[in-house]
Amino acid sequence: MDRKKFLKNLGLGVVATPIVTSSLISCSKEDDNLEGPDNNKCGITKSDMLGPYYVSGTSKITDLNTQNLPGDKIIVSGKLFGGTDKSKPIANAMIEVWHADSGGTYHPVGDGNVSDYTPDKITLRGFVNTDAQGNYIFQSIRPGLYPGRPRHFHYRITANGYKTLVTQIYFKDDPTTANENIENCRIIDFKKDSAGTYKGNAEIHLESN
Numbered sequence: 285m286d287r288k289k290f291l292k293n294l295g296l297g298v299v300a301t302p303i304v305t306s307s308l309i310s311c312s313k314e315d316d317n318l319e320g321p322d323n324n325k326c327g328i329t330k331s332d333m334l335g336p337y338y339v340s341g342t343s344k345i346t347d348l349n350t351q352n353l354p355g356d357k358i359i360v361s362g363k364l365f366g367g368t369d370k371s372k373p374i375a376n377a378m379i380e381v382w383h384a385d386s387g388g389t390y391h392p393v394g395d396g397n398v399s400d401y402t403p404d405k406i407t408l409r410g411f412v413n414t415d416a417q418g419n420y421i422f423q424s425i426r427p428g429l430y431p432g433r434p435r436h437f438h439y440r441i442t443a444n445g446y447k448t449l450v451t452q453i454y455f456k457d458d459p460t461t462a463n464e465n466i467e468n469c470r471i472i473d474f475k476k477d478s479a480g481t482y483k484g485n486a487e488i489h490l491e492s493n
């Protein structure tokens with residue numbers, strides 16, 4: 285399935301205009317000078333804290349904001365690769381995503397399995413699958429800040445033949461990102477479009493088993 289069709293099937297055809305541009309992708313600090321269309325040096329994506337609010341068993345979903353919580357709309361897209369080059373997109377991987385609401389609170393403020401909670405307690409969580417070209421996309425609201433952490437999304441990625449990756453992606457426009465030692469590949473340059481929606485691209489590279 286090509287990217288346009290993939291987005292259309294997700295009901296997100298309006299974002300089919302490519303937001304995957306090399307200028308939005310930066311790489312590890314030592315590779316800063318390699319930014320640009322010829323940059324294939326992003327390296328294996330580093331792991332990051334699972335945190336205390338991972339809930340297993342969430343639903344496949346493209347709009348994580350199932351309870352229409354207030355906040356700035358955000359669309360995150362990206363591509364998943366096996367290894368460090370870009371010749372091996374990973375199809376049909378599972379990317380679980382969870383994040384805080386605009387006030388910095390998780391739903392639920394807890395962990396475990398979805399079956400531990402009533403459905404009304406679960407939102408801003410779910411998973412998407414990559415398509416045949418390794419593309420993924422989801423929408424939600426921009427995560428809020430909570431004490432001690434830069435703004436972030438949590439990812440847990442599972443794919444046949446690759447090590448499960450628990451990681452986080454961050455926001456270039458958040459000055460507190462500099463408080464943590466995060467390589468540039470995971471600091472995403474989200475841009476607000478004319479409709480007020482943030483859009484950004486997070487490329488991920490998994491390590492083989």
Ligand SMILES: [Fe+2]
Nearest residue numbers: 335433436438
């Ligand atoms: Fe978190």
